[in-house]
Amino acid sequence: MIAISPIPAFNDNYIWLIENNGFAAVVDPGDPSPVIQALEQNGLQLTTILITHHHADHTGGLAALKQRYSAKVYGPARESIKNIDIPLSQGQNIQLEDLGLSFKILDIPGHTAGHIAFFCENSSAGPILFCGDTLFSGGCGRLFEGTPTQMWDSLQKLSELPISTKVYCAHEYTSSNLQFALAVEPNNADLVKYSLKVQQLRQASQPTLPSTIGLELKINPFLRIRESNVIDVAENRSGERELSESEVFASIRSWKDSF
Ligand code: ZN
Numbered sequence: 001m002i003a004i005s006p007i008p009a010f011n012d013n014y015i016w017l018i019e020n021n022g023f024a025a026v027v028d029p030g031d032p033s034p035v036i037q038a039l040e041q042n043g044l045q046l047t048t049i050l051i052t053h054h055h056a057d058h059t060g061g062l063a064a065l066k067q068r069y070s071a072k073v074y075g076p077a078r079e080s081i082k083n084i085d086i087p088l089s090q091g092q093n094i095q096l097e098d099l100g101l102s103f104k105i106l107d108i109p110g111h112t113a114g115h116i117a118f119f120c121e122n123s124s125a126g127p128i129l130f131c132g133d134t135l136f137s138g139g140c141g142r143l144f145e146g147t148p149t150q151m152w153d154s155l156q157k158l159s160e161l162p163i164s165t166k167v168y169c170a171h172e173y174t175s176s177n178l179q180f181a182l183a184v185e186p187n188n189a190d191l192v193k194y195s196l197k198v199q200q201l202r203q204a205s206q207p208t209l210p211s212t213i214g215l216e217l218k219i220n221p222f223l224r225i226r227e228s229n230v231i232d233v234a235e236n237r238s239g240e241r242e243l244s245e246s247e248v249f250a251s252i253r254s255w256k257d258s259f
């Protein structure tokens with residue numbers, strides 16, 4: 001049975017730790033020291049490092065951890081990242097024997113041009129998704145390298161995963177995302193209810209993650225681009241009618257950039 005837990009790093013990053021039988025994988029280790037501490041405290045052997053995209057807060061610990069543990073490093077084929085052993089892109093499958101886990105790779109460009117996600121449909125913890133900085137609870141990543149159309153396509157791909165899929169995002173951005181989500185959809189009852197829960201969790205210094213695809217479909221404005229009230233907001237802001245889905249997405253995303 002695998003166990004997954006967050007290793008907090010920097011201000012608001014989570015480096016996800018996956019463990020099984022004394023073996024461990026980490027996802028997006030931006031900082032080596034909290035990872036080394038967690039491995040030593042729990043007597044774990046790091047065999048695998050998974051990387052979703054090239055940003056320093058996701059890759060900064062890669063060289064030090066790889067050298068110290070001779071872990072195998074999997075990462076996006078379309079980004080230039082030092083120390084990657086196995087470059088990956090859409091549709092590839094990887095087997096992590098010692099963790100008893102396999103992942104399917106999804107290309108999800110938008111935040112960065114070569115961003116990938118790791119999805120496992122049948123882990124002993126159910127369907128799980130590591131999506132880096134593409135999908136957050138209540139939000140999505142900024143478009144540093146991609147177009148709104150690319151990001152909207154990537155988010156749709158993630159939203160088609162089973163609703164029970166646990167979503168392991170790389171940042172604790174939920175509270176501020178929900179302030180924006182409530183500005184978009186003040187009358188969304190699920191969103192109001194979830195916001196109260198998130199407030200309580202954060203007051204108790206608890207992580208709000210993982211989320212699930214089912215929950216995000218109900219509360220995340222960036223997955224709710226086809227909802228008539230979200231379309232109305234986008235049309236009112238842009239002053240135009242008959243927006244395409246990508247245009248609705250672009251309008252909501254650009255509002256969030258300045259929110
Ligand atoms: Zn990033």
Ligand code: FE
Nearest residue numbers: 055057133170
């Ligand atoms: Fe990040």
